[in-house]
Amino acid sequence: MLRYIYGHDLHRHPRLAHSMFKDRADQFRNRLGWDVQVDENGEERDSYDTHDPLYVIWENADGSHGGSMRFLPTTGPVMVNDVFGHLTGGAPVTSPLIWECTRFCLSRDAKSHVAAALMLGGGEIMSGFGIRHFVGVFDARMVRIYRAIGSSPEVLGSEGEGRDRISVGLWDFSEEARARVAARAGIAPETSRGWFECSFGGAPVREMALSA
Amino acid sequence: MRGELDLILSDLDDTQALEGLQDVIERLRDAFGVDHMIYHWVDSTGEQYGCGTYDRAWVHHYLEKGYLRVDPVVAGCFNSFHPVDWKSLDWSSKVARDFLADALTFGVGNQGFSIPIRGPNGQFALFTVNHTCNDDTWAAFTATHNSDLILIGHFFNRKALEFEPDRKGEASRALSPREIEAMTLLAVGHNRAQVADALSISEHTLRVYIESARFKLGALNTTHAVARAMSRGLILVASNDGPERKAVNTQTARLPQR
Numbered sequence: 001m002l003r004y005i006y007g008h009d010l011h012r013h014p015r016l017a018h019s020m021f022k023d024r025a026d027q028f029r030n031r032l033g034w035d036v037q038v039d040e041n042g043e044e045r046d047s048y049d050t051h052d053p054l055y056v057i058w059e060n061a062d063g064s065h066g067g068s069m070r071f072l073p074t075t076g077p078v079m080v081n082d083v084f085g086h087l088t089g090g091a092p093v094t095s096p097l098i099w100e101c102t103r104f105c106l107s108r109d110a111k112s113h114v115a116a117a118l119m120l121g122g123g124e125i126m127s128g129f130g131i132r133h134f135v136g137v138f139d140a141r142m143v144r145i146y147r148a149i150g151s152s153p154e155v156l157g158s159e160g161e162g163r164d165r166i167s168v169g170l171w172d173f174s175e176e177a178r179a180r181v182a183a184r185a186g187i188a189p190e191t192s193r194g195w196f197e198c199s200f201g202g203a204p205v206r207e208m209a210l211s212a
Numbered sequence: 213m214r215g216e217l218d219l220i221l222s223d224l225d226d227t228q229a230l231e232g233l234q235d236v237i238e239r240l241r242d243a244f245g246v247d248h249m250i251y252h253w254v255d256s257t258g259e260q261y262g263c264g265t266y267d268r269a270w271v272h273h274y275l276e277k278g279y280l281r282v283d284p285v286v287a288g289c290f291n292s293f294h295p296v297d298w299k300s301l302d303w304s305s306k307v308a309r310d311f312l313a314d315a316l317t318f319g320v321g322n323q324g325f326s327i328p329i330r331g332p333n334g335q336f337a338l339f340t341v342n343h344t345c346n347d348d349t350w351a352a353f354t355a356t357h358n359s360d361l362i363l364i365g366h367f368f369n370r371k372a373l374e375f376e377p378d379r380k381g382e383a384s385r386a387l388s389p390r391e392i393e394a395m396t397l398l399a400v401g402h403n404r405a406q407v408a409d410a411l412s413i414s415e416h417t418l419r420v421y422i423e424s425a426r427f428k429l430g431a432l433n434t435t436h437a438v439a440r441a442m443s444r445g446l447i448l449v450a451s452n453d454g455p456e457r458k459a460v461n462t463q464t465a466r467l468p469q470r
Binding site: 006098156172200 | 300329362366388414416417423427
């Protein structure tokens with residue numbers, strides 16, 4: 001299932017959180033060869049993890065991490081502006097309606113539907129919270145993965161060549177794109193919506209209103 | 213409603229004193245046709261500042277009772293950056309239920325939608341819309357207006373920060389060269405497809421430049437953003453046809469070729 005968890009709540013899901021940060025080390029350090037910080041527990045974290053981001057995480061049936069990504073609003077510190085500002089037109093991309101999506105990660109043995117499920121989660125955030133765009137930084141190898149799940153970003157700017165090419169890209173979701181991603185993920189839209197509502201409360205409080 | 217909102221937000225942007233925010237929030241409340249609208253700034257020491265349309269008696273009561281400590285809206289928003297429907301908050305404790313029951317007796321509506329906002333150095337504020345209606349009506353209202361309310365809340369906070377004595381410069385409101393080019397071309401009447409073509413970018417990418425520019429300019433829509441950019445002198449558009457075309461050509465001529 002998909003979970004939406006703020007950084008400050010990760011401690012409530014210790015197994016999920018630990019396996020996510022370990023899978024990030026595996027993907028970004030071991031497989032992609034990025035220069036990232038991995039601690040003594042084998043967990044990869046960067047400074048943006050300290051800004052209490054919102055993680056969207058695919059939880060496997062056994063409670064471990066299958067894939068994840070990380071969101072922060074572009075009104076605060078974000079990688080696209082702090083590190084890759086020169087790729088986006090010379091001034092920060094800033095709007096509470098544009099969130100940055102980074103650290104898109106898939107565990108080594110993730111099934112093919114996990115990536116699409118994560119994208120579907122991105123779509124839930126957009127429609128549920130009125131967010132209009134996501135910007136993100138990605139590596140050349142991700143281009144094929146995004147294409148395969150039917151959610152290719154629009155590239156705003158790139159630097160480097162070949163496998164080292166880093167791009168800043170942009171996603172938005174039309175209704176058709178959402179339907180396409182949902183089909184690839186093999187998840188019914190109502191199920192996905194239910195997971196979203198489960199993560200963000202939404203418990204019925206009719207009783208409360210009556211009590212007044 | 214659009215034109216009215218644009219006008220109110222221009223007035224917000226032009227407000228020169230903290231007191232002006234109260235007038236703006238009352239007009240916004242009327243424009244959206246809701247019971248209440250509130251801007252509530254809470255700093256790290258627990259100092260509060262705000263403006264809004266709640267009954268003054270409720271505001272005094274809230275402060276007197278120290279409700280800041282028990283208010284589930286403040287607690288729920290303080291730990292998030294997504295817009296929060298009050299229904300999604302934890303009202304299960306007795307103290308929270310008593311607080312709500314008390315609020316309702318002071319004319320606070322049963323439905324609420326709050327936007328958490330964070331400024332520099334841990335500054336935190338809430339922008340809230342409050343109303344009395346059933347759940348379906350409220351869900352339809354928030355689904356229609358959530359993006360606009362998020363922007364308006366942030367415009368309010370930005371304005372409130374401007375009145376801080378030791379505030380820093382306004383670097384975050386500067387338009388990038390690409391944003392200026394896009395706004396200039398829109399100002400001279402090009403449609404989005406033409407602008408995207410002139411800038412050698414996709415319409416999709418153009419939308420992000422426009423979105424970002426709208427936020428910096430304090431506007432909800434592109435027409436208003438262009439008008440604000442012109443009135444603030446951020447883009448220059450000549451009134452007759454000749455120089456205008458020339459200006460556009462100059463803009464496009466220095467674009468990097470892709």
